[in-house]
Amino acid sequence: MEPLIGAPVARPDALAKVTGAARYPGDLDRPGTLHLKVVFAGRPHARIVGLDVTAAEAVPGVVAVLTAADVPHNAYGLVEADQPVLCGDVVRFVGDRVALVAAESQAAAEAGARLVRVVYDDLPVVSDPRAALEPGAPLVHAGRASNLVAHVPIRKGDAAAALAAADVVLEGEFRTSWQEHAFLQPEAGLAYIDEQGRVVVETAGQWLHEDRRQIAEVLGLPEEQVVVRYVAIGGAFGGREDLSVQHLLALAAWRLRRPVKIVWEREESMVGHHKRHPVQIRCTWGATRAGKIVAVRAEALADGGAYASTSQEVLKCIALFASGCYDVDHIHVDAYAVYTNNVPAGAFRGFGAPQAQFASESMVTRLAHALGMDPVAIRRINLYREGSIEPTQHPLPPGVSVRECLEACVERLAQELGGQENEAARRGPGDGERIPVPPALSWPPGHPIAAAHGPQPTALKRGWGIACGIKNLGYSFGFPEQATASVALHGGATIEHAELRIGAADVGQGVHLILRQIVAETLGVPLDVVRIIADDSAEAPNAGSASASRLTIMAGRAAHDAAAAALRLWREEEERPARATVQYCPPATTPLDPLTTAGRPNYAYGYAAQAVEVEVDTATGQVRVLRVISAHDVGRAVNRQQLEGQIEGGVAQALGYTLMEQFQMRDGRVLTPGFSTYLLPTILDTPPEIIPVVLELADPEGPYGARGVAELPLVPFAPAVAAAIHAATGVWVSDLPFTPERVLDAIAHFRQPRSRASEAGASGSVPPAAHTM
């Protein structure tokens, strides 16, 4: 039989999804279903002084209006239960839910929602995270000592002394923006009470069992009384980690004893769910003349918005990755997350790593330039290697492959640059041989020294940038980590069918197929012998969330181990079906010691390196990404097609984050609640060439050596683009996203009396055809 691991098996769900046959949460219906409409606060901070639902209840067709008084336990949250299901006394952001109208029709629900009368007393709004930390700032959560959600310090060595002794010291300041998940399918679902009296919620999410836990807590029910089921999930990216409509559906079904459904409009979705954290990072990096990075000091300030969501956990990643993937002896990091009256920030593909490494990777390249080194050489000196000591003072988990990623990326880049590379680059590195750095990177053309070569002939300038990335796979810092799977083997002489039960969400990444491939390979049976039951919290065991790039490695390993155990029983015992349930627990992680900040934060990491070519129009500030090389160590490519899909999709999302996606708020109000104002890249904005480079250096823990990849394309991209812009123009941009105006601001000072130097190409003897838009 052909090996199934590595085969580009086609997605079984693809046809139904592209033909519209697939059932998404918005497609669900049952006879007698009521329609729900949420009444949102629509203001960033206010006390509720009156709530009158009589007019709403009088609308024909309206069955009930639920308010805070109807919620058995009115607080929920993934990490900390600080968010009310329905606000009773105070609203803290525009998307806070105040009431829930249930009606026989959508129109009646909407009419009712418009007539719910809430009287507010506006409270002072705090929308700037730095202002939120000042003494006397308005408190987002009255009763707390301050707006601080969390502070994560990391101390290693003596950064102050090392910086004082360093040959080169650079300071940097970086800002990132909110990012909206913008999954295709807005929040939706259906809930009802089944024959056994259980509340059943059919929806989309990222973790069946966690949704169930939170819903049960809100309703004050034992978990067995709640069933969460997922139908087709139209993307997630971390945006379905927090509850959005699931608990509202459950509440209404439970209170009204009737089926209920809800479908959020895009604007409700964009205002109603959390975003990627905007982070301000100030940092100081020091190195020796020889290019050894000796110290990193960093302060990161993350706007957590109105509720905790996963801020604490994201913040730990920001702190841990403030020094990137570099072996640095002296580190001093303080990361803060604060409450504001903005939309909450939480999980988003990358979970703090993109923000932190936008700063760290930019700083490493800037150090290289300051030292007159090329950006690859400085990385070769400093990148993590097997056994490197993490910022938290313990050795990295084994399987450190960021150097291999970098070399593979540089090698591919040398090929892209064609004639410019030498013989060694063409044939690939021999033993112990190094790929020479392509000249395009060795001296950024826009660098002051390169600029001495004279002005370039047109306003369009090209450059390549390179960056590396690291991201933990799986839960960190002592958060309990496990995945459980059951396999049952049916048949007589041979295995006729195998049933895999595993509560792992297929959010579109294709993990269900991956799991079936792993089980079929382990059992030595064809793929279609393996059936998967994964979408019902009552039928499938808990495999943890679809997040942290963890399902292939965690759920995959549990499925593998359960299949292997079941196969042993099949061979050794008579009983049919042969059944095995296995809980896989990876090596333990620990929280950081509060005094020393030491600990083992993670059991596995993913690594990546990217090279990006841009073209900058130096007279308009437009940046076009032309080519992307994205090199990843995936341990083992279980399904090559899906893997490349993850890389390409990740790069497209990273491109949006880097160049155009800018969720904006002013004084707690959302300025970009739709796709005409919040810009997403389409296929026409996506680089014509995304070149995936896949390394398969087996991970010691992963099934068949596989490790996760999903978040990695998001990590090095922005700093690689920043470096490419610098290579093209000689200027650094340090605020994400790099909008044309910001880029032009960095290049041209067009606000001041104009200097014409930057417009050489916009005038003079250049053929106009050179100014291609």
Next chain:
Amino acid sequence: MIPSAFDFYAPRTLDEAIALLAEHGDEAKVLAGGQSLIPAMRFRLAAPAVLVDINGIGGLDGLRETNGHLAIGALTREAALEEYTFIRERYPLLADAAHVIADPLVRNRATVGGNLAHADPANDHPAVMLAYGAELAAHGPRGARTIPIDDFFTGMFSTSLEPDELLTEIRIPRPGPGSGGAYLKVERKVGDYAISAVAVQLTMDGPTIRTIRIALTNVSPTPIRAEEAERILTGQTLTDATLEAAGQAAAAACDPSADLRGSIEYKRDLTRVLVKRAVRRAAERATK
């Protein structure tokens, strides 16, 4: 959001359509490609009580080139403009614009007439037609008339069309020898409206600009011509100094507002750069 309720008519002839418009007056809206009107209705920025769908009326679409001009039926889809080589060859300004209006999906539905009648300063055709000095044909209960493009845009989202009049045809004077044109647009992503865009149509006499019209997109409450820039360039050869002076004149003439697309200063500076580039490109095409 779902639009508020409306009555829907799909007339088969121009006369029927005009009769319906005359009957319903201000209450009625013409529906062409629907790519501006439907979003406006969904956002409840427009709530017409009556929609008169003109898509079923024969003869309102298509391109015709006569000796004197190119006639574009009001119902011609944007996508159609991209299909013809003669447009690319003889009407490069129009071809440039057709390629950067919205995205390919929208261009399959959106019409040239709708783009003008909507009179959105962010739309691309108004500046294009201003630069061409086009003439618009309209039909109403009082018969047919033509409107010079310079008299067409009367304010933001308002035109000199009467509520009971239909725009039926756009006539672009056929460019003579030595003519060239260009449309340059800077957008934040493919399919977005312009941060700024510039349309230029000119005729060259050897190295000298004999006539030139320059119009600007989305940098004023209405689509405008950069007349001072035109004056600066007329009768001149292309030098850095004249181009820069024209660019600055256009930047001064526009009246952009600060919004999510950019600051006032950025939009002005962009306009300056685009005027210089578009004039150069148009001139290069003219002398080819």
